[in-house]
Amino acid sequence: MNAPSPAIVFETLNAYQRSNALRGAIELDLFTAIGEGNTSVASIAARIQASEKGARVLCDLLTVIGFLTKQDGEYSLSPDSAAFLNRHSPAYIGASAAFLGDPRVTSGFDDIAAVVRRGGTLTREGGEVEANGELWIEFARSMATLMAMPAELLAKAIGADAAQQWKVLDIAAGHGMFGIAIAKHSPDAQVVAVDWAPVLSVAQENAAKHGVASRFSIIPGSALEVDLGSGYDVVVIANFLQLLDVPAIANLLGKIWTALAPAGRVVTLGFIPNQDRVSPPGDAAFGLIALAMTAGGDAYTFAEYERMFREAGFARSELDQLRPSPQRIVVSYK
DSSP states (O other), X not given: OOOOOSHHHHHHHTHHHHHHHHHHHHHHTHHHHHHTTOOSHHHHHHHHTOOHHHXXXXXXXXXXXXXXXXXXXXXXXXXXXHHHTOTTSTTOOTTHXXXXXXXXXXXXXXXXXXXXXXXXXXXXXXXXXXXXXXXXXXXXXXXXXXXXXXXXXXXXXXXXXXXXXXXXXXXXXXXXXXXXXXXXXXXXXXXXXXXXXXXXXXXXXXXXXXXXXXXXXXXXXXXXXXXXXXXXXXXXXXXXXXXXXXXXXXXXXXXXXXXXXXXEEEEEEEOOOOTTSSOSHXXXXXXXXXXXHBSSOOOOOHHHXXXXXXXXXXXXXXXXXXXXXXXXXXXXXX
């Protein structure tokens, strides 16, 4: 057994420095600058319009934590930075920093002791999930590129390529990428997206950008309250059930069961920890996010989802992996 070390304590207490440094680098477009061939401190500083000292210090820290490499005073992008943080890369996800670093998101974690005492968010009645405003427009605009890959994997996992005339419902659609991906894979699919009207305007923009606008319609409003329609072959619930408490989920699943065609199914994507609630790490860590940001959400296990869907009338549920992504989905059959 290794001797006790305070390293993990100091690394965790200071972790905000790393996240803020990364957000600063994204704002400065530093990774794009280096990807364009600016590898010296002087050329990087000139490209990002910053002081040479500031550019050096930031680049050195990003090297220490693994986003850059440094040799003979010249900086290069790591493979991950080149793929995901260079604006010229088709896989660029730097835009997600705007939402993930938004004070309306991060402030939920300012007083975790108080959140734990209360057992839910301090931000507002109902938590940010109930906020019909600019935050979720920012979410839709910032997170679309980050969700493009899991949306593609989900479409493939449910056999959208072989689908014929599917009617698809995308619950709390946000950016709309999950329904859009299905429509791209299935040329006869009709997609209906449900979310607040200002958010759906972003989804419609994305649908037009991806050439599926003619098969993309909307139902403005809260999925918990509006009439969802009927006859759906597939209902997608991506990263939403985990924001709700159990009674709200039961209400929504009842509505969805009614809206499904007889052979329909629901595909739920989210952070789904194992029964031990501490693995996989990324899924398990979502429990704190749900606690800090929502009034009653949680990182529900597959057993909990299976029970909730069964109680809503569904015949069976299966857990599947969105390979090669670490994310998992629950597929529930009417």
